[in-house]
Amino acid sequence: MQQNARLIIPLWGKTYADKLTSMTLPALLAPGNLPALCAMFNVEVVIVTETQLFDRIRSSRSCERIERLCPVTFIEIDDLMSDLPGDYGAVLTKALHRGFLDLGEKVTQTFLLFLNADFIIADGSYRRLGELMLAGHRVIHSPSFRAVLEQVWPKLEARVDPETGVLAVPQRELVKLALDHKHPTVNARTVNQQLYHQHWMDQFYWHVDENTLIGYQWPVALVAIRPERVVKEPTCVWDYGYVPEAAPTLERYFIQDSDQFFMLEPQRKVTGREMIRVGWLTPDEIAELLSRYTTKEQRECGQQLLIFHASDLPPDLDAVVGESRLYMKEVIRRLSPQPQPHVHHPVLDRWFADAMRRIGDGRARRVLAPDDLEVPGRGGRDISDPDKAANAQGPTALHRVMLGLATFLRRACPRWLDVALLRTVTALQEKMFGVAPFLRRTHPLWVDTVDVATHLASWRRSGRDRILWLSSKYSFFRSWMGRNPEPPELFLKSPTPFSAEGLPYDACLCELGLSDVVEVPTLYDNIRELIRDGGEILIYVHIHALIESRPLCATALELTTENFFPARDVSSVRFRGNSTTDVIRRIFFQGTVHLTDWPALRTIMASLTVLMLAPFAFLANWHAGRRDPQKFTRGWTSAILHFVVKKDTQTQPARATVTNFCSSITR
Numbered sequence: 001m002q003q004n005a006r007l008i009i010p011l012w013g014k015t016y017a018d019k020l021t022s023m024t025l026p027a028l029l030a031p032g033n034l035p036a037l038c039a040m041f042n043v044e045v046v047i048v049t050e051t052q053l054f055d056r057i058r059s060s061r062s063c064e065r066i067e068r069l070c071p072v073t074f075i076e077i078d079d080l081m082s083d084l085p086g087d088y089g090a091v092l093t094k095a096l097h098r099g100f101l102d103l104g105e106k107v108t109q110t111f112l113l114f115l116n117a118d119f120i121i122a123d124g125s126y127r128r129l130g131e132l133m134l135a136g137h138r139v140i141h142s143p144s145f146r147a148v149l150e151q152v153w154p155k156l157e158a159r160v161d162p163e164t165g166v167l168a169v170p171q172r173e174l175v176k177l178a179l180d181h182k183h184p185t186v187n188a189r190t191v192n193q194q195l196y197h198q199h200w201m202d203q204f205y206w207h208v209d210e211n212t213l214i215g216y217q218w219p220v221a222l223v224a225i226r227p228e229r230v231v232k233e234p235t236c237v238w239d240y241g242y243v244p245e246a247a248p249t250l251e252r253y254f255i256q257d258s259d260q261f262f263m264l265e266p267q268r269k270v271t272g273r274e275m276i277r278v279g280w281l282t283p284d285e286i287a288e289l290l291s292r293y294t295t296k297e298q299r300e301c302g303q304q305l306l307i308f309h310a311s312d313l314p315p316d317l318d319a320v321v322g323e324s325r326l327y328m329k330e331v332i333r334r335l336s337p338q339p340q341p342h343v344h345h346p347v348l349d350r351w352f353a354d355a356m357r358r359i360g361d362g363r364a365r366r367v368l369a370p371d372d373l374e375v376p377g378r379g380g381r382d383i384s385d386p387d388k389a390a391n392a393q394g395p396t397a398l399h400r401v402m403l404g405l406a407t408f409l410r411r412a413c414p415r416w417l418d419v420a421l422l423r424t425v426t427a428l429q430e431k432m433f434g435v436a437p438f439l440r441r442t443h444p445l446w447v448d449t450v451d452v453a454t455h456l457a458s459w460r461r462s463g464r465d466r467i468l469w470l471s472s473k474y475s476f477f478r479s480w481m482g483r484n485p486e487p488p489e490l491f492l493k494s495p496t497p498f499s500a501e502g503l504p505y506d507a508c509l510c511e512l513g514l515s516d517v518v519e520v521p522t523l524y525d526n527i528r529e530l531i532r533d534g535g536e537i538l539i540y541v542h543i544h545a546l547i548e549s550r551p552l553c554a555t556a557l558e559l560t561t562e563n564f565f566p567a568r569d570v571s572s573v574r575f576r577g578n579s580t581t582d583v584i585r586r587i588f589f590q591g592t593v594h595l596t597d598w599p600a601l602r603t604i605m606a607s608l609t610v611l612m613l614a615p616f617a618f619l620a621n622w623h624a625g626r627r628d629p630q631k632f633t634r635g636w637t638s639a640i641l642h643f644v645v646k647k648d649t650q651t652q653p654a655r656a657t658v659t660n661f662c663s664s665i666t667r
């Protein structure tokens with residue numbers, strides 16, 4: 001005799017009703033999903049929604065086809081609607097409970113399956129889920145994966161069979177679609193792409209290659225459960241409270257490989273943008289937030305390795321898994337000794353109780369969709385020519401004195417003495433302050449050149465001499481490169497502007513001004529095609545000292561959500577400089593832009609400027625060097641984006657299992 005299973009789908013609003021009927025139900029109709037599950041269990045689909053949507057959903061072609069496979073029941077939630085966006089989690093929790101409350105004691109003999117109305121299930125996922133349920137697993141978790149709705153939805157719509165109305169996308173094809181269009185909140189939680197982060201870090205991912213991503217989620221979504229207890233009222237929001245109440249002693253099973261089960265979560269691109277910040281968090285900062293919220297069950301979820309892959313597992317997966325385990329151990333080691341209780345949660349309990357009281361008293365009316373968010377536009381800036389800016393500002397009072405001194409030397413010294421003085425001053429300057437880009441801490445430009453100089457020296461020591469160099473007019477690294485750079489504009493016109501001879505490059509140094517930054521995503525994609533697997537790309541963004549020193553956009557939030565940072569490969573960002581070093585840089589550059597007709601005196605004046613600024617530059621650079629460069633600061637004067645290219649170059653056949661990679665991390 002077959003066991004009973006109930007698939008519960010909560011939703012409200014016409015938008016989500018249309019998503020359900022046009023995409024979610026067609027994906028359920030794939031041969032390896034609901035049809036396969038119905039062959040194993042007595043399945044009932046329960047749609048928990050508003051009464052005004054009953055006919056809209058029931059009359060759809062996809063729902064009619066579902067009813068040919070199994071019974072479809074509608075349960076109303078009109079009394080649960082709230083007019084406060086913050087009540088969304090409470091309303092969803094009540095709606096999910098309402099989907100099985102009518103079972104009473106029979107709930108312990110019924111498998112409950114849960115699915116959001118806009119999630120897309122890969123073909124074959126429910127067949128595997130049914131097999132696990134028949135094998136005796138009573139609590140089953142599997143992750144969802146966010147992708148940009150605006151990008152994946154049209155592609156999925158095109159895959160719906162016009163004759164049958166079925167959306168059958170195999171696991172690896174759906175994973176590939178997701179990886180190609182990862183949501184910004186996924187990129188913001190990718191640990192080896194530390195360009196920007198999400199303030200609330202409850203998911204952690206690692207880029208392995210173009211077709212493979214691994215990660216950990218706190219929590220992992222509950223997709224099926226056969227409860228051991230009847231739960232009539234929720235004690236906390238769904239992800240925190242249901243499992244410990246309904247299955248306090250049952251062993252939990254985690255589906256860790258996307259080849260077995262994959263659930264796509266399309267979300268608007270702006271969803272969660274208010275949580276995104278430039279730079280990265282320390283393990284202490286991450287652990288502090290997790291300690292405030294996470295329960296025992298969520299911490300258990302956070303130790304499960306999850307693998308998303310669109311092709312065979314790559315040969316270097318072991319190394320990335322090892323790196324991820326070490327990182328997660330550092331985070332877990334810093335957690336508070338005791339997890340938070342799901343009953344009377346110290347952060348969520350008051351909010352949840354108030355929301356439940358409003359709903360119970362009938363004071364709730366309507367809930368806003370969680371992603372209804374107005375997106376402010378981003379204004380642009382006109383960047384003037386640096387030379388014109390310098391001439392417009394003119395010399396400061398300090399430099400007028402220095403100009404007078406330089407003019408006196410010019411008139412008083414004979415030509416041979418002028419040349420000798422120039423050589424002496426140059427030698428002393430190089431001895432005391434170094435030669436660009438390898439400057440000493442006493443130089444005003446040290447903080448803006450030290451990171452790039454370190455990478456250039458490393459490339460030379462390791463024999464990486466095939467370096468692609470792109471630069472605008474101004475460069476601190478011309479003397480080291482010993483040749484003229486290619487203009488960045490060349491790479492915006494054609495992906496491969498060079499012949500195949502000498503390719504691929506070992507590394508690339510790309511220097512950009514503020515006016516070129518908007519082109520970074522396109523520029524990076526074109527450069528990447530010319531760099532070997534494992535090669536490095538440095539994108540150096542320098543704010544000229546004689547132009548108003550400001551961040552690229554009004555806020556760090558706008559900086560990330562407008563796709564300034566490429567979400568590919570292994571990456572990090574370092575913001576250098578502060579308001580003090582900026583002032584010193586401005587004074588230094590003022591000392592070098594005048595006397596263009598007198599090269600010797602210009603060098604002498606620059607040397608005098610550096611000498612006068614040396615003690616102040618040392619102190620300012622020392623202080624700026626102590627700051628964590630991965631933390632975004634509005635006073636930054638240079639930004640270094642570092643990438644290690646990771647292409648899909650697997651050379652071995654598929655592995656039979658990922659079990660070896662999916663063992664839990666021990667605390």
